[in-house]
Amino acid sequence: MTAVHENHDTAIIDNYIRGDWRAPAAGERIPSLNPAKRGEVVGMAAASDLTDLDEAVQAADAARLAWRKLTGAQRGALLFKAADLLESRMETVGKTMTREMGKTIGEAKGETARGAAILRYYAGEGMRPIGDVIPSTDAEALMFTTRAPLGVVGVISPWNFPVAIPVWKMAPALVYGNTVVWKPAVETAATAALIMRCFHDAGFPAGVVNMVLGDGAVIGQGIAAHPGIHAVTFTGSNRVGKQVGQAALARGAKYQLEMGGKNPIIVASDADLDLAVDATISGGLRSTGQKCTATSRVIVLSDVYASFREKLLAKVKALRVGDGLDAETWLGPCASAKQYETVMRYINKGIEEGAELLTGGRQPEEPALSEGYYVTPAVFDKVTPAMTIAREEIFGPVLALIEARDMAEAIALANDTEYGLSASLYTRDLGSALSFIQETDAGLVRVNAETAGVELQAPFGGMKGSSSHSREQGQAAIEFYTSVKTVFMKP
Ligand SMILES: NC(=O)C1=CN([C@@H]2O[C@H](COP(=O)(O)OP(=O)(O)OC[C@H]3O[C@@H](n4cnc5c(N)ncnc54)[C@H](O)[C@@H]3O)[C@@H](O)[C@H]2O)C=CC1
Ligand SMILES: O=C(O)CCC(=O)C(=O)O
Numbered sequence: 001m002t003a004v005h006e007n008h009d010t011a012i013i014d015n016y017i018r019g020d021w022r023a024p025a026a027g028e029r030i031p032s033l034n035p036a037k038r039g040e041v042v043g044m045a046a047a048s049d050l051t052d053l054d055e056a057v058q059a060a061d062a063a064r065l066a067w068r069k070l071t072g073a074q075r076g077a078l079l080f081k082a083a084d085l086l087e088s089r090m091e092t093v094g095k096t097m098t099r100e101m102g103k104t105i106g107e108a109k110g111e112t113a114r115g116a117a118i119l120r121y122y123a124g125e126g127m128r129p130i131g132d133v134i135p136s137t138d139a140e141a142l143m144f145t146t147r148a149p150l151g152v153v154g155v156i157s158p159w160n161f162p163v164a165i166p167v168w169k170m171a172p173a174l175v176y177g178n179t180v181v182w183k184p185a186v187e188t189a190a191t192a193a194l195i196m197r198c199f200h201d202a203g204f205p206a207g208v209v210n211m212v213l214g215d216g217a218v219i220g221q222g223i224a225a226h227p228g229i230h231a232v233t234f235t236g237s238n239r240v241g242k243q244v245g246q247a248a249l250a251r252g253a254k255y256q257l258e259m260g261g262k263n264p265i266i267v268a269s270d271a272d273l274d275l276a277v278d279a280t281i282s283g284g285l286r287s288t289g290q291k292c293t294a295t296s297r298v299i300v301l302s303d304v305y306a307s308f309r310e311k312l313l314a315k316v317k318a319l320r321v322g323d324g325l326d327a328e329t330w331l332g333p334c335a336s337a338k339q340y341e342t343v344m345r346y347i348n349k350g351i352e353e354g355a356e357l358l359t360g361g362r363q364p365e366e367p368a369l370s371e372g373y374y375v376t377p378a379v380f381d382k383v384t385p386a387m388t389i390a391r392e393e394i395f396g397p398v399l400a401l402i403e404a405r406d407m408a409e410a411i412a413l414a415n416d417t418e419y420g421l422s423a424s425l426y427t428r429d430l431g432s433a434l435s436f437i438q439e440t441d442a443g444l445v446r447v448n449a450e451t452a453g454v455e456l457q458a459p460f461g462g463m464k465g466s467s468s469h470s471r472e473q474g475q476a477a478i479e480f481y482t483s484v485k486t487v488f489m490k491p
Contacts (some may be wrong), residue, residue: 002027002428003173003408006019007294007410008476009044010041010042010043010081011043011044011096011190011193012043012044012249013032013044013045013046013190013192013193013199013213013374014046014190014193014213015046015048015052015056015057015191015194015211015212015213016193016200016210016211017059017208017210017211017212017221018026018055018056018059018062018063018206018207018210018418019200019204019205019207019209019307019319020054020120020206021297022046023046023047023092024046024047024049024052024213024214024276025048025049025051025052025055025283026047026048026049026051028045028046028047028049028223029044029045029046029353029391030045030046030047030186030189030214030215031211032045032100032186032187032188032189032190033042033100033187033257033336033337034099034100034102035101035332035333035334035335035336035337035339035340035372035373036102036103036208036323036324036325036333036371036372036373036374037260037323037331037371037372038083038371038372038373040099041181042096042099042190042225043100043189043190043193044099045186045189045190045213045214046189046212046213046214046217047060047214048212048213048214048219049212049214049218050218050219050222051211052212052214052219052410052473053181053187053212053214053219053223053226054211054226054228054432055198055221056262057152057181057226057228057229057459058228059206059210059229059351060152060179060181060208060210061152061179061209061228062118062149062207063179063205063206064149064151064152064177064178065205066205067177067178067179067205067208067381068148068177068178069150069170070266071126071455072125072126072127072128072130072175072176072177073126073127075173075174075175075177075291076122076123076124076125076126076127077123077318078123078174078202078203079119079120079123079126079171079174079175079202079427080119080120080124081182081201081202082096082119082198082199082201082202083119083123084116084196084324085197085198085201085382086112086116086163086195087114087116089112089194089198090109090112090113091109092194093109093112093115093163093191093194093195094108094109094111094112095109095193095325095423096190096191096194096277097111097162097163097188097198098273098325098332099113099190099325100159100162100188100189100190100191100330100335100364101159101160101162101187101188101191101335101336101451102288102324102330102334102335102372102373102415103287103290103333104312104324104330105324105325105327106327107286107287107324107419108324111161111162111164112161112163112465114163114164114456115163115164116382117166117167117456118164118167118171118473119171119455120173121153121173121456121457122171122172122174122209123177124476125172125175125292125478126175129356130146130147130176130478130482131144131145131147131484132145133458134425135147135278136321138490140490140491141487141488141489141490142440142487142489142490143238143487143488143489144267144486144487145175145320145454145484145485145486146244146484146487147174147478147482147483147484148177148482148483148484148485149177149178149481149482149483150178150230150231150481150483151172151178151179151183151230151245152178152179152180152229152230152231152408153178153229153230153231153232153233153248153273153481154180154181154182154183154223154224154226154229154231154232154234155169155170155173155180155181155182155183155201155232155233156183156223156231156233156235156244157169157183157184157185157234157235157236158185158215158232158236158305158415159184159185159187159188159237160287160290160291160297160334160335160395161165161191161291161337161467162185162191162277162434163186163191163195163443165235166182166184166192166195167195168456168473168477169235169456170182170209170213170473171482172477172478172481173233173347173481174204174208174370176477176478176482177313177482177483178230178481179207179208179209179210180208180209180396181210181211181212181229181362181441182196182210182211182212182242183211183212183213183219183220183223184211184213184481185216185217185218185236186214186216187335187336189213191424192211192213193211193462196209196211196452203275203343206270206315206380207481212305212341214425216439217242220234220240220244220253221243221244221247221389222460224243224244224247224248224249224255225247225251227251228451230253230257231253231254231255231479231480231481232244232248232253232254232255232256233254233255233256233290233472234255234257234258235258236259236359237260237393238393240258241257241258241259241468242257242477245257245468250456251459254480255468256467256468256470256472256480257467257470258292258409258460258461258462258466258467258472259275259292259294259421259461259462259465259466259467260292260392260393260395260418260419260457260465261292261294261385261393261419261421261425261466262292262296262297262390262391262392262418262419262464263283263294263295263296263297263419263422263423263424263442263451263452264296264297264298264299264412264413264414264417264422264423264424264451265280265283265284265295265297265299265406265423265426265450265451266299266300266407266414266425266426266427266436266479267280267298267299267300267301267304267308267425267426267431268302268304268410268412268425268426268427268428268432269304269427270303270428270432271304271426271427271447272426272428273307273311274306274311275426276426277308277312277315277424278315278330278373279295279349279424279448279449279450280295280312280399280450281296281312281315281316281319282450282452283295283338283420283450283451283452283453284296284298284318284390284398284399284451285319285331285377285397285399286331287332288331288332288334288335288375288396288397289394289396289397290334290339290395290467291369291452292393293421293422293444293452293453293454294395295399295424295450295451296393296394296398296399296400296453297383297390297400297402297408297413297414297454298312298399298400298401298402299402299403299404299410299413299414300401300402300403300404301403301405301406301407301410301421302357302403302404302405305401306448307382309391309401312379312399312401313358313379314361315362316359316377316379316399317359317360319331319377320383321374321376321377322368323369324374329443331377331397333372333374333375334373334374334375334396336373337373339373339374339395339396340375340395342394342395343394343395343396343397344375344393344407345391346388346389346394346398346400347361347375347378349388349389349395350380350383350388350389350398350400351365353387353389354382354384355380355381355382355383355384355387355389356380356382357378357379357380358380358381359365359376359377359378359379360375360377360379360397361375361376361378362375362376363376364376369381375396375397376397377397377398377399378398378399379399379401380399380400380401381401383400383401383402383490384402385402385413390402390418391418393419395399395413395472400466404441406435407432407435411435411436414442415440415441417464418440418464418465419462419465419466419489420441420443420462420463420464420465421443421444421461421463421467422442422443422444422445422446422451422452422462423436423440423442423444423446423467424445424446424450424451425446425447425449426447426448433447441464442462442463442465443459443460443461443462443463443466443467443471444460444462448468454473455474456473456474457473457474457475457476458470458473459471459472459473459474459476459477459484460472460473460474461476
């Protein structure tokens with residue numbers, strides 16, 4: 001059985017275990033739906049149970065000794081092949097991603113290209129140093145560090161970056177000699193199957209990389225608690241992330257969590273307001289605001305507040321909402337009914353708590369869009385730091401304008417959150433930029449650039465409640481996916 005029957009509109013999406021596509025043991029399926037067209041089923045994904053998970057863990061365990069014995073260059077060569085395949089399938093992957101979770105086709109193809117670039121980056125890591133020689137106090141001894149893989153790594157990934165996130169977790173796990181059991185979000189199961197197909201066609205040995213689809217509470221929690229899984233990496237909500245971390249900690253497994261954000265952009269009095277407006281829109285509303293790095297709080301200094309608000313509103317009102325497959329669309333639907341309901345709940349809460357909705361926050365009026373989970377981009381004015389829309393992650397196209405008297409107050413407001421993922425400042429003043437860099441509590445600090453958009457070769461992760469204080473991507477990945485061995489050797 002193949003994973004995705006591309007010529008049909010509805011794909012049958014099986015698990016991928018021990019190098020083969022497998023129907024779930026219990027025969028159950030969950031639909032992956034098109035959020036732009038209520039009722040359109042993109043794929044019927046395996047609704048696996050713990051029997052399927054056990055089989056995948058056994059396959060990953062059986063494959064790991066042979067896999068770790070390969071050289072990094074040999075493992076990297078397979079990742080290079082997977083990168084070429086993913087790149088060559090960009091159209092199909094991009095289109096499937098847009099149909100499953102709604103982001104525009106341009107963003108979806110861009111993300112697929114990013115996935116290929118991440119695979120290539122980690123393919124190259126197979127040839128790079130993995131340790132240091134440390135002078136010993138014993139003249140006859142050679143002392144050095146090397147790194148060992150952890151074993152079987154469980155990967156739990158969300159739907160908002162269905163290619164980039166799992167790839168930036170699986171590629172380093174694999175190149176450093178681990179085997180993988182991956183549970184993608186079921187909302188993007190068809191996209192996940194296309195990634196697995198690249199690994200399969202690249203010739204990865206059976207069992208090295210496995211995919212088990214299913215309900216998060218069953219398979220995700222099953223991965224976190226499974227005694228055969230040595231480390232767990234998770235991206236998603238704070239609520240689930242904490243459960244995953246606790247389950248892994250309880251059995252002594254290594255874990256890494258990347259969770260939410262409530263990311264601020266500060267617009268200083270001397271900022272180029274046009275650039276700041278563009279960054280606010282791009283950072284806050286691209287991918288329909290469904291990025292952990294999305295701009296959510298827009299903190300503007302009093303003396304430019306009114307002119308910034310006017311420029312922002314004019315541009316936000318002109319954004320075109322529609323099906324992500326339509327080349328004219330700037331903003332697609334929310335990814336699912338659940339996400340749509342969450343966003344509408346926050347918009348209503350904002351109004352109830354006294355913020356002023358200046359634009360958007362409604363279903364678009366075009367009849368052609370009545371079948372999708374669309375929300376017009378919303379801008380709230382008169383937002384105070386205590387309001388729910390200023391405190392909780394919304395994950396939707398909602399911007400909250402907050403006024404600050406001066407830079408000191410703006411930075412204090414920016415830090416007034418349980419999260420600490422990304423923060424941005426628009427200014428021309430070096431002093432303000434330096435104070436912001438030093439004082440802001442965020443893992444990603446951006447000056448004259450939007451809050452979203454991470455570079456694959458740089459460490460990525462948050463402070464405070466946004467992460468387990470670890471970093472992903474770039475050279476930082478080696479810290480999670482390997483264990484350091486200090487070797488002391490004498491003749
Ligand atoms: N940091 C980020 O990039 C993301 C943040 N979110 C936030 O989470 C909110 C809810 O989105 P969801 O898709 O429901 O996120 P979620 O945290 O439920 O899902 C993320 C992943 O965890 C899995 N999962 C769900 N329950 C689990 C459990 N009990 N144990 C282990 N794994 C489990 C899911 O199947 C998915 O693969 C969003 O509104 C947004 O605020 C969602 C997706 C990504
Ligand atoms: O901003 C980005 O490029 C990455 C965002 C991200 O990691 C996320 O939303 O989960």
